[in-house]
Amino acid sequence: MNQIFNRKNMKxxxxxxxxxxxxxxxxxxxxxxxxxxxxxxxINIPDSLGKHITNIYPNLTKxxxxxxxxxEKGVPxxxxxxxxxxxKGKKICTINSTFPIMDNDYLIGAVExxxxxxDVKALSNKVVDLQSIVQxxxxxxxxxxxxxxxxxxxxxxxxxxxxxxLAKRVANVDINVLVYGNTGTGKELLVxxxxxxxxxxxxxxxxxxxxxxxxxxxxxxxxxxxxxSFTGAIDRPGxxxxxxxxxxxxxxxxxxxxxxxxxxxxxxxxxxxxxxxxTDVRKVDVRVIAAMNKEPMxxxxxxxxxxxxxxxxxxxxxxxxxxxxxKGDVELLxxxxxxxxxxxxxxxxxxxxxxxxxxxxxxxxxxxVRELENIIEGIISITDNDKITANDxxxxxxxxxxxxxKIEKIDGGIDLKNAINKFEKEYILNxxxxxxxxxxxxxxxxxxPRQTLQYKLKKYKI
Ligand SMILES: Nc1ncnc2c1ncn2[C@@H]1O[C@H](COP(=O)(O)OP(=O)(O)OP(=O)(O)O)[C@@H](O)[C@H]1O
Ligand SMILES: [Mg+2]
Numbered sequence: 001m002n003q004i005f006n007r008k009n010m011k012x013x014x015x016x017x018x019x020x021x022x023x024x025x026x027x028x029x030x031x032x033x034x035x036x037x038x039x040x041x042x043i044n045i046p047d048s049l050g051k052h053i054t055n056i057y058p059n060l061t062k063x064x065x066x067x068x069x070x071x072e073k074g075v076p077x078x079x080x081x082x083x084x085x086x087x088k089g090k091k092i093c094t095i096n097s098t099f100p101i102m103d104n105d106y107l108i109g110a111v112e113x114x115x116x117x118x119d120v121k122a123l124s125n126k127v128v129d130l131q132s133i134v135q136x137x138x139x140x141x142x143x144x145x146x147x148x149x150x151x152x153x154x155x156x157x158x159x160x161x162x163x164x165x166l167a168k169r170v171a172n173v174d175i176n177v178l179v180y181g182n183t184g185t186g187k188e189l190l191v192x193x194x195x196x197x198x199x200x201x202x203x204x205x206x207x208x209x210x211x212x213x214x215x216x217x218x219x220x221x222x223x224x225x226x227x228x229s230f231t232g233a234i235d236r237p238g239x240x241x242x243x244x245x246x247x248x249x250x251x252x253x254x255x256x257x258x259x260x261x262x263x264x265x266x267x268x269x270x271x272x273x274x275x276x277x278x279t280d281v282r283k284v285d286v287r288v289i290a291a292m293n294k295e296p297m298x299x300x301x302x303x304x305x306x307x308x309x310x311x312x313x314x315x316x317x318x319x320x321x322x323x324x325x326x327k328g329d330v331e332l333l334x335x336x337x338x339x340x341x342x343x344x345x346x347x348x349x350x351x352x353x354x355x356x357x358x359x360x361x362x363x364x365x366x367x368x369v370r371e372l373e374n375i376i377e378g379i380i381s382i383t384d385n386d387k388i389t390a391n392d393x394x395x396x397x398x399x400x401x402x403x404x405x406k407i408e409k410i411d412g413g414i415d416l417k418n419a420i421n422k423f424e425k426e427y428i429l430n431x432x433x434x435x436x437x438x439x440x441x442x443x444x445x446x447x448x449p450r451q452t453l454q455y456k457l458k459k460y461k462i
Pocket of ligand 2: 187188
């Protein structure tokens with residue numbers, strides 16, 4: 001029995017579970033985190049182990065962390081909904097149960113089991129929305145949600161200005177557009193602005209994230225279903241019909257199955273859809289704008305995007321630049337967001353200190369503008385200072401900047417070998433994160449043999 005439940009096997013079992021599992025010791029330091037938890041929370045396991053839990057999540061404090069509460073009180077907290085930010089600034093919603101871990105009446109740690117319900121929540125909101133549209137309670141034309149406009153896209157960066165100009169020029173031309181760039185760079189902002197400045201602006205704007213749904217559900221949502229086409233199916237229009245005369249924004253289109261991509265291509269080419277299980281074809285007049293957070297040509301090479309669909313969508317492609325590559329934008333956006341959240345929270349924060357701004361400028365911004373906006377929102381809502389200072393910044397951000405500065409100092413000539421090793425380790429960790437810790441895929445991504453990668457994992461104790 002003990003052989004089965006040894007440490008190594010338990011780790012394997014935990015890594016196959018589809019819920020996030022995190023374990024902390026009595027000091028609140030992370031001692032175990034399974035693969036699912038790392039994926040949900042965008043965390044890098046080797047980097048996070050040993051760190052205090054509040055140093056891993058930007059908006060976690062002693063007061064709101066369930067793990068720390070369980071450590072303090074020694075009693076479980078079950079089915080607790082938590083909304084928080086990952087270090088990339090992504091908003092996550094989970095249902096957590098947290099339990100104390102006891103050893104002969106002594107508290108030795110706490111474990112938290114989390115179900116990620118972010119997509120399910122978004123989906124249920126969408127279903128409610130669609131139902132009300134279908135039942136005529138909500139008139140898509142009259143009760144329009146407020147869309148972003150080009151003026152909301154704040155930037156002094158040449159590339160972003162060029163992207164905005166191109167988007168403005170094609171906004172009113174009925175062609176497909178492909179927008180790509182990393183998470184939080186403003187792709188949806190740009191797409192909504194294009195719809196608003198087009199002749200379709202009085203009709204529906206519908207956005208669908210194609211990665212949020214399994215293929216068979218997505219097909220029904222896009223093209224509609226007919227009664228009896230599968231168990232429980234009802235006669236229901238899909239998003240193409242609901243977006244008639246308007247714009248359909250297909251986000252993360254590269255995550256669709258190839259089969260569905262082929263169906264999408266057919267609709268784009270001939271303008272007709274057929275509901276699942278139906279025989280009638282219906283003409284739809286929809287402008288499709290697609291987005292993805294990877295380089296489109298790379299996605300074709302990686303077999304994630306059909307080449308024929310790529311050519312169809314790529315008539316005009318617009319790239320959104322990472323925040324770290326936009327000189328001056330961190331300052332401009334920080335000031336804009338301070339104003340925005342001063343108004344929202346009735347605060348009067350008078351700017352940011354030079355030191356704090358320098359730290360923000362040194363940070364790598366994996367979650368781009370969304371991350372910056374969420375961080376400023378968090379600070380303005382709680383700070384007691386009249387200016388944002390370095391002390392207000394999330395610990396996880398300060399740690400990242402510090403680590404980077406250390407590497408830069410070493411790069412300056414103090415110890416080149418050490419610097420190269422650090423860089424190599426960081427690079428390997430990124431590849432592992434990217435491939436969800438699949439060694440074979442990571443070695444392909446790094447273009448090195450699997451054995452070499454394994455040797456390096458041992459060398460760097462990853
Ligand atoms: N240039 C900008 N000016 C002002 N706000 C911005 C800008 N870019 C992004 N934002 C803010 O960041 C948020 C995220 O932007 P958006 O939803 O467009 O990102 P995205 O590129 O679609 O990301 P994802 O790939 O994660 O969907 C927006 O809701 C907006 O509040
Ligand atoms: Mg988006």
